[in-house]
């Protein structure tokens with residue numbers, strides 16, 4: 001039996017029927033609804049917002065949450081959703097990552113029951129959109145030194161500061177905002193329309209053009225104590241949210257790589273040069289084989305990571321290793337696929353250039369490559385070298 005390039009080790013056979021079904025459902029939806037429009041969205045710098053209700057209908061928001069109108073899937077199924085979405089575009093996956101891993105997760109983990117009931121069912125339906133404000137203009141890699149500050153005044157908090165590079169910022173109904181207080185870092189749910197809270201979209205991006213990225217500003221913004229996440233204390237709380245979103249990115253990057261591999265394979269099979277298709281040339285075969293080697297290694301990594309997560313045994317440094325590996329792998333493949341397409345590879349109809357540009361963000365956000373290397377280094381040596 002011939003081996004399938006993008007499932008070289010037959011990992012599909014180790015998926016359970018729920019996992020296979022959701023991958024098939026989302027994969028078909030991406031083929032039918034995302035791929036036909038995404039190049040135009042990227043070129044126009046437009047987030048395809050009309051897809052949000054359809055994503056909600058498929059249960060793609062907070063899919064691992066039990067109750068609150070969520071699907072209650074396992075983490076491998078969640079990863080497969082992210083992989084299929086990012087096969088379409090990193091911007092579409094980003095939207096789902098932020099909604100699920102960075103907004104619904106902290107409300108579930110650190111919110112009161114009243115906050116969970118108020119936000120989660122509507123977020124699952126896509127009726128409320130969230131954003132996550134951690135990064136600041138003075139530097140994202142070291143969030144422990146954030147400047148945004150909340151000062152308590154009776155049963156209210158006064159929030160001052162700014163956040164930068166925030167996905168979904170301009171369309172969010174609620175922002176999960178992290179601020180320093182006299183008692184350490186805390187998280188707040190800031191609803192759109194709160195006095196003193198404004199947003200501004202960041203334009204002129206060459207990456208993640210089908211996603212909205214914004215600045216958030218807080219000027220003497222008054223937040224009732226009931227909008228504070230009651231059990232979130234210290235930097236560990238926002239970092240635990242990052243672990244969720246980073247886990248999704250580890251899978252998502254594989255989707256982008258698969259899309260690029262497929263396009264490179266198709267083109268080189270058809271392109272006749274020097275009397276034969278390009279796939280008959282040794283150098284091209286080596287490059288295609290190397291793409292499949294890298295994709296297969298990444299797939300093995302995330303499947304094991306997902307099984308560990310489902311067993312409650314995943315360590316955040318394991319996520320860092322996979323985030324570093326899989327983003328680097330996808331970016332290398334996207335660039336190589338772009339080259340294999342020749343001049344045609346620079347236009348929007350070909351996906352590798354779009355994925356390569358997107359992956360420049362994906363390798364930077366949720367912790368840069370260097371940060372993840374240093375997280376693994378710290379785990380190995382016990383010494384923090386940040």
Ligand code: TGC
Nearest residue numbers: 094097134141143144167235236239240243316365366367
């Ligand atoms: P450090 O001492 O390491 O940690 C403080 C406390 O947190 C615990 N911890 C974690 N817990 C859960 N998950 C993790 N990943 C954790 N990492 C650390 C840690 O055990 C400690 O707990 P405790 O109880 O001892 O206090 O803190 P540090 O200041 O040394 O910082 C370490 C560093 C550099 C790794 C951290 O600051 C970091 O990860 N920096 C990168 C920041 C980042 O990734 N920002 C992402 C912003 S969100 C985003 O990009 C969204 S993109 C969305 C999209 O569109 O998809």
Ligand code: FAD
Nearest residue numbers: 132133134135139140141165166167361365366368370386
């Ligand atoms: P810096 O932290 O200033 O880093 C600059 C360079 O220094 C990098 O190369 C870095 O690797 C290197 N560096 C940093 N520390 C060290 C060190 N100790 N040793 C050696 N080198 C080091 N943030 C959010 O909070 N929410 C969001 O929704 C969000 N969405 C984003 C969407 C997009 C499209 C992008 C591009 C970013 C988004 N971010 C978001 C921000 C992202 O998390 C940060 O860009 C990232 O954490 C890096 O921070 P920085 O850009 O300030 O770079």
